[in-house]
Amino acid sequence: MTVSNHRGLTAAAIALVLVLAGCSSAPSRPRGLVGVAGMNVPSRISQEQASDVTIYAVGLVGTPYRYGGNTPDSGFDCSGLIGHVYQTRAGLAPPRTVSRLQNWGQPVASDSIRSGDLVIFAQRDVATHAGIYVGGGRFVHAPSTGGEVRLAQLNSKYWSSQNVTFRRP
Numbered sequence: 001m002t003v004s005n006h007r008g009l010t011a012a013a014i015a016l017v018l019v020l021a022g023c024s025s026a027p028s029r030p031r032g033l034v035g036v037a038g039m040n041v042p043s044r045i046s047q048e049q050a051s052d053v054t055i056y057a058v059g060l061v062g063t064p065y066r067y068g069g070n071t072p073d074s075g076f077d078c079s080g081l082i083g084h085v086y087q088t089r090a091g092l093a094p095p096r097t098v099s100r101l102q103n104w105g106q107p108v109a110s111d112s113i114r115s116g117d118l119v120i121f122a123q124r125d126v127a128t129h130a131g132i133y134v135g136g137g138r139f140v141h142a143p144s145t146g147g148e149v150r151l152a153q154l155n156s157k158y159w160s161s162q163n164v165t166f167r168r169p
Contacts, residue, residue, distance in 0.1 A: 041106050043168045049090045050116030056089045057081070057132045057140040063149040065142045070096075076142040076149055078130050082118065085132060092169055101167070102127035108166040118167040119154070133166065 045053070066075030070084050079098050086092045095101050102120045119139045121129040131141030134151070142149045152159060 041108050041112060041168050043106070044092060045090045045116065045169055047114075050114060052089045053085055053132065054115040054134045057085045058134055058151070060085070060149050061140060061151055063142075065145060065147045065149070067145060069142075078142045081140070081142045081149060082130055082132060086169065090169070094169065098127045098130050101130050102165070105167040105169040108168045110166060113166045114168075116169075118169070120165045120167060121159070121162045122165070123163065129162075 043050070060072060060076070060081065063072050063081075064075040065077065067077050068080065069075035069077055070080030072084070076084065079094075079096055079101060082101065083094050083096055086094050095104050098120070101118060102122065105118065108117055113133050115133060115135045117133045119131045119133050119141075120127050129141065129143075131139035131152070133139045137154045138151050139154060140149060140151055143152075154160065154164070
């Protein structure tokens with residue numbers, strides 16, 4: 001990829017995040033959400049780092065899914081995407097598995113989430129999938145074999161039927 005193509009992708013990612021942020025609001029409280037009330041949830045990253053995490057994650061949309069993948073060149077699974085983004089843009093090393101991500105950071109109520117927070121999906125209290133919240137009720141994730149990193153809506157038919165929690169690193 002040339003430098004000008006990379007700059008074009010970065011500019012497009014920034015524009016997308018700004019559009020999403022312009023219409024952002026917390027999504028309606030999904031079924032099974034567990035969180036804590038209040039806006040003062042501690043974080044190991046600044047709001048600027050959270051924004052950088054968000055922009056970078058959006059820029060990875062289209063990267064192929066690969067089980068166990070954790071780089072843009074090899075592809076990503078959901079926890080590999082999260083690990084790569086947080087390590088690259090915030091200098092944090094999240095746990096490598098979804099089951100460990102469900103306890104990483106601090107719980108956040110759905111009405112207090114911000115871009116850069118984690119979205120954790122679970123079935124019967126076992127984490128099964130994760131992504132990065134980007135605002136406007138959307139999150140970036142690496143969904144499944146044969147797929148690619150994409151943006152999804154928390155209030156879509158599929159995701160709104162899942163048990164979801166939010167975590168702030």
